[in-house]
Amino acid sequence: MAPQNLLLFGATGQIGSFILSAILSARDQFGRIVVYTSPRTAETKASDLDPLKEKGIEIIVGEIEDGKAVEKAYEGINTVISALGRNALAQQIPLIRLAAASSSVKWFLPSEYGTDIAYGPQSAHEKPHQQKLRVRAVLETEIARQDLEYTYVVTGPFAEMYLHQTPGVEEAGGWDVKRQRAVLLGDAGTEKISLTTMKDVGTLVLCTLLTDSPETRNRALCVNSFTTSPAEIHAEFERQTGGQPWESVSRTPLAWLRELEAAAWEAGNPAATVLTLRRIWTEGGTLYAQRDNGVIGEPGTMGLQEVVANEIRRVGSL
Template sequence: MEEKSRVLIIGATGKLGHHLAKFSLRSGHPTFALIRDSSLTNPERAEKLRFLSDAGATLLKGSLEDEESLTEAVKQVDVVICAIPSKQVLDQKLLIRVIKQAGNIKRFIPSEFGADPDKVQIADMDYKFYSRRAEIRRLIEAEGIPYTYICCNLFMSYLLPWLAQPGLKTPPRDKVTIFGDGNAKAVFVKENDVAAFTIATVDDPRTLNKALYLRPSGNVHSMNELVEIWEGKIGKKLERFYASEEELLKKIKGMYSVFVFIKLVTETYGISVYGQVNGGHSGTYLQNSVACCVIWLEEK
């Protein structure tokens, strides 16, 4: 039996990162987690680390700002997966330099896990959210580091628990606001599913130096369809209000995160994900103890 790659997870106490570490362990990969000292004093993070340690993960102290600890960690593994918060995406620059200098990494999966930054169209409204990711891609490619980019679209936990209704914590039961015409389709995924498919790429040569798009057909819905699904569950029709693009743009200026996500669903995702992904060079299936799903691969 071929030996499994050794995997380093950076960001293992985060929501996605913890799932990545768990699936790496379940899949039989020797799994390492780079952790800050502060994680050990945070009760919630410390509990996650205890779980991973008990499951067989090796915990390595270090940070993305500490070249020595990064070098020591990178030299122990074959694959590096980064799952850090969006605002820290440029902090991967030192890691990329260390990976280049170490010369032993067979694959680097940078922190993206969203829309393809090279294709998303949101007209300078994202506060450099995607341009930073594109900058990291160009650096990886310029250094000749083997990579896989995971384009998983939208995590359903960001919008679906409140049906994209700002100010609510649960789905509405009387009226609902839909931005745009509500017909643009988006792909909604769960963190644990994304983690499972990400780990499935680790030793798969078909996904090396490619962007990988996760698009389960059953997870593709428009806002109108999501409202209909919710109406079916509560047995009641909601009063629908349609807000124009101009109204949405005004709200984006006042509240970045929530409304930019809605903008992506109502307009950008319908173009960059559902339309352009079909231009990928090939399609394949990943079957590694994971339910089958169409995976689109695109050469970079």
Template sequence: MDSSKVLIVGSTGYIGTWITKACLASSRHQTFLLTGPTTHASIHKLPLLLSYKQEGATLVEASLDDHESLVSLLSGIDYVISAIAENQIEQQLKLVRAIKQVGTIKRFLPSEYGVDPDFMEHSIAPGSVLFEQKRKVRRAIEESGIPHTYVIAHCFAGYFLSGLASFGRFWPPAAKVQIYGDGNHKVVWMVEEDIGKYVVKAMDDVRTLNRTIYVRPPSNIKSQMEVVNLWEALSGKTLQKEHITEQQWLQNIQDENLPWELRHAFSIFYHIFFEGVIMSFPINHDNEASSLYPEESVHNVNIWLNTLRLEATLKMIKTDFFAKNSLRCHQNS
């Protein structure tokens, strides 16, 4: 029996990289990657694309703006996974039109993976724009009768957990950590590798057809304060807690002197950490990825933070080693 053919859009993006790796690791699928023409702006992606090719991926050049070539390409595809960037979400409407015309796609997974947009109609600007666009894509998919699955994976470890959720940090703080309010709203922290595996698992599962699947393993549901406490226990260091009030954070969002992109990020953080939107609604057992796929191991928060601690320790040792040797060389010169 021939393996299914999967087209991934956005394979060189942040989460798209992990989805692509998971798909290539699956012997059940032939992986096709949508690529555009190489430009000065995209040339840095070539090594990654070539590494995919060496692992068995087929690179196909097409444009979302060329409807006919897109239809032609999709005619030989079984499944489509989109990991398109946040600032291009509405570009997926072109993909929806092509998938509808082809009529043979077995499943489409649009670019979701963060907070569920259907629970964010109350969201505040400018972050509300992203959720509006995602809902617009969802409704177009449903109105077109396209078989689909929406995968919600919440907070990526690389973006959120690596800096203990301190805004703008991607490495654990050495002395002080930002705490949003009392820091007690529950959050789901997911390692990107696990997200990629669950996306590929859900793609052709009959149980996930036309449903929203949440990646919400119990071991990864922790508040920001719980994460900070874990880090302190692992590292043996007590961090100064800088509690930020809701009003202070709202002022950041409303400050029109700040770049739009920064205010956008502030508003997403607001809903996650001040409002607690991620765990504000229950889900069914059969809508949760770790329950659907118990055979898949998950990097839980404790293990991931301990790995991060070891990396931080190694980095500190290397820095100290080079500093001492630099000084020794200077003294001997």
């Protein structure tokens, strides 16, 4: 079943905007495109929504908790794409149940963009994974025998966010271009990590939608932009900033990262989630024997050089 009429949740959010932009780049491949948004977003982001209306995008304003409104919005829709943020992941569960009860919705893509939550046995116990695991349980067990297919588009860490240091926990890694300071994660800094740019998340979701194949259904598609290491990223930053060593370069070994993570959770520090995810990535939790880009046509993606150049340009414009 090829997608015809699409409905998006979270389309004006950080990653949802990239997904919607990619879909609009292939507008002629779809029928209706509907954005379901809250009254607050409709008010505060009117400048973002008005141009969409001019492009023929339908805007439905309603609370995500309003089952009747969602049920009505699903009429005539066969594919639902969620880009809800981490704090709203559990709200997908009633959306999925309503999709399963709908006579038209046949395919649901939940908000999975990011770390693989089923990478190995330990994944089931990681604190940041729990809401996504609940969502998967509904899709895979509660409604598994109903007429609703699903796809998890698993991209790994967003490259742009991986480059940034987290204020207050700079030891969690990242690059400060202005001050030429870097913190590399891992015992050697050469541990591999697979990254995906936010623009490429949109591209990869679009190609998933356009690949009308059983290979994309009822499974996780583990896709990415490129695989690199902290040392390779740093070398590219130095190359593009004049070729000289940066003023300050340090490393956070894995054991220290684990200690910082445990202390943050114990103290109720909001940065605990960041530390856990970066520990998972440093342990190799983004690496696969084979990625699934080929399943969706091996779309062109950005590379390390372009990502670093974009970050340097972004910092220079601040």
